[in-house]
Amino acid sequence: MNIDYSKELPLIHGRLSLGEIEDLIAKPMSEKPNRKYYIALAVTLTLFLIGAISLGYTFYYGIGMWGNNQPVGWAFEIVNFVFWIGIGHAGTLISAILFLLRQKWRTAIARFAETMTIFAVMVAGIFPTIHTGRPWLDGYLLPYPSQNGLWVNFTSPLLWDVFAVSTYFTVSLVFWYIGLIPDFAVMRDRTTTKVKKFIYSLFSLGWRHSNRNWQHYEKSYVILAGFATPLVLSVHTIVSFDFAVSIMPGWHTTIFPPYFVGGAIFSGFAMVVTVLLFVRKVFDLENIITVDHLERMNKVILATGMMVGYAYATEFFIAWYSGVPFEQFVFINRIFGPYAWAYWIMVSCNVIFPQFFWFRKLRRSIPVMFIIVILVNVGMWFERFVIVVTSLHRDYLPSSWGYFKPTIFDIGLLVGSFGMFFTLVLLFVKAMPVVSIAEVKAVADGAQPTHHGGEH
Amino acid sequence: MDRTNKLYGIVALFDTPDQIIHAAEEVSGKGYKKFDVHTPYPVHGMDDAMKLKPSKLGFVTLAFGLGGIAAGLLLQYWTMVVDYPMNIGGKPFFSLPAFIPITFEVTVLMATLGTVIGMLSVFFRFPDNKHPLHETPYMTSVSRDKYGLFIGANDGKFNEAEVKELFSSLGGKGIAEIYEPERTLYDAFNPKFVGLLVLVALLVSGGTYFSLNKLMYMNPFNWMDHQFRGVPQQASDFFADGRMMREPVKGTVSRGHMPYEFADSAAQPAEPLANPLVASAEVLKLGQKKFLTFCSPCHGNHGDGDGRLNGQFPVPPSLHTEKLQKWQDGNIYHVIAVGQNIMPSYASQLNVKERWAVVTYIRALQKAGNASKEEVQQYRKENAANVK
Incomplete structure (x- = not known):
């Protein structure tokens, strides 16, 4: 399999016509789900139910059901929050940053990645919400004039988080919806059933594919991409401030913002590849979501994996260079302390295994990439675990050292978060086009006028 | 269409x-x-x-x-x-x-x-x-x-x-x-539309009523009104005496408190305590304040035994008697802390420092009330010198 990388690869394989592209993408929505789909849904719903039960207990009895207690006041739920927010970042990166960089290969995977962003942020949002203890009072997090005469503290990173995550969710949702409008119009004109037609008409808002609309539409897409790009960087930066602005050894470092953003892209790409591997297989989209796409994603995983590895090394260097004994202790404790197992899971999954992607053959092999991206997902969850828990469990005061153990409810919530995410993904693939129909048509062979070069 | x-x-x-x-x-x-x-x-x-x-x-x-x-x-x-x-x-x-x-x-x-x-x-x-x-x-x-x-x-x-x-x-x-x-016009009194409005009104008002009047009083939304802990003044099934309020454990000493060693005997101790305070303006001020609050109703503002309760209550002896002038500070302290005859203990009203301050103030009263002519002249002389 020799590929000439000096030439632009065809974005869509198999010489599909515009109509065939549309039929292929729209097929899952018009067919009745098969047995495999129901089995998958049963599995994810079971996981979701486990999470819902754990959530119910947490809701009724309070967060004392969890394992975190002094000195480890933040544990699984904060780890999950950072993990899922990070997963979301890949979607925005693919849809906004690669759009601004004119990377046309993004078209086939952008919709799916954006959808994953929205679902991941929804899942992530649950955790800080329930971590407040009485989630029905979370309205207090918003600045509104109340009888208490009080305002929120605008200089607190935790409040920045409220603004960053809610803005990120809103902007991602709007960006995703704007992309979906022409596809809803396509579905509206394709479908034959009355109910579906009503729903698709409602969401298409009466889109007519008019060039007078396309003109503004494309402009708005550039503007939104331009805003989403700094936004996505700001979100994980602000999430990292939750830690970096404190004075805990192991948290109080200036490398956190870029380190967190790099890690977010790394884990997000791994999750996108994980899910795409199934989707392209199950829905016969191998010609649209091609191995070339996956290979490019794997290259990004390799690059960001090494950035993350570099960040680990820099943290150690700075701990030594700072001359602060507490800081040095935290890092030695990470490698050799009671949580050394978590540290070594993190390093091997995030730094060592992605190195296999240096080889083209492995990079293009479906089973190999599946194993590696799963390991990357595991590793990135443990990275957040290492940052949050190992920094807290042994801080300045040796008399208050402790060892965090999760309860069954912590594990239930983690399992449930995956259940919720994959349930939403499964419902999405049957209800909406998983690939942007309009965008993929625009990059098909012969879709653009010849005197503009067609493919450029 | x-x-x-x-x-x-x-x-x-x-x-x-x-x-x-x-x-x-x-x-x-x-x-x-x-x-x-x-x-x-x-x-x-x-x-x-x-x-x-x-x-x-x-x-x-x-x-x-x-x-x-x-x-x-x-x-x-x-x-x-x-x-x-x-x-x-x-x-x-x-x-x-x-x-x-x-x-x-x-x-x-x-x-x-x-x-x-x-x-x-x-x-x-x-x-x-x-x-x-x-x-x-x-x-x-x-x-x-x-x-x-x-x-x-x-x-x-x-x-x-x-x-x-x-x-x-x-x-x-x-x-x-x-x-x-064809453009269709819709009638505002269309039964379907009116029905929808009624339904929305019912849902909104019912939901508001339920959440404000019912939901807020249910667990866990009830602001932690019901908790698994004892509250003073409540009955208890757990303790034998049926009360939630407990006595402190025997021998409990509150923070900053030093027990008075002769608290149990009504009689004067053989070796009374020494006054730890120096008669500074600050101590005298505190002593005066406490004396006027707690002592003066019976003993009078100057300790002459002519208090405001005179006639309603047995009259205490004057604080200027020879016996009292000869007493050590610790003897007066003992009376304040333990009480004497009809006078109750003032231990709960005055802490240790305040008691000694009152003692010091009584000493000042005794001095002022029983001064000789020479002493008064001496005082005036010094005072005049000080004023210049």
């Missing part, structure tokens, strides 16, 4: 992007204004072919973005500096660096929502599912893989025959007339 006989416009379909670009150039070149091109995706170069002016959407974004910056900064300034200033680590109330993240987020949010809502509602006039082009074979084709061209009947140059001629000369297929749809 039912259609009227009123012509809305004429459409034609083209097979390739090159054809549609050429057709659009021709139509705009002929001076048509109310025409449009419908393509399944944006075709490169179409804006120029149609001679469209550049989109002005960016100005909307700019306006909303600047509004977002202003709104974010003003909100934070007003709340953190004007309405409820809080000292956070001694930093200035207006700490701009800490305000940047929220200003940025508010800017992005407002600019994005402003752009999108502005584009959809003002630029596109959406939602518009009743547009004449909907539910036509033309729309179905351009939705899929054809490139459509439309000229409106309201164009100044519109002529049905000419337009059809032009379309077929450009190679257009599926040339068709589009007629205006």
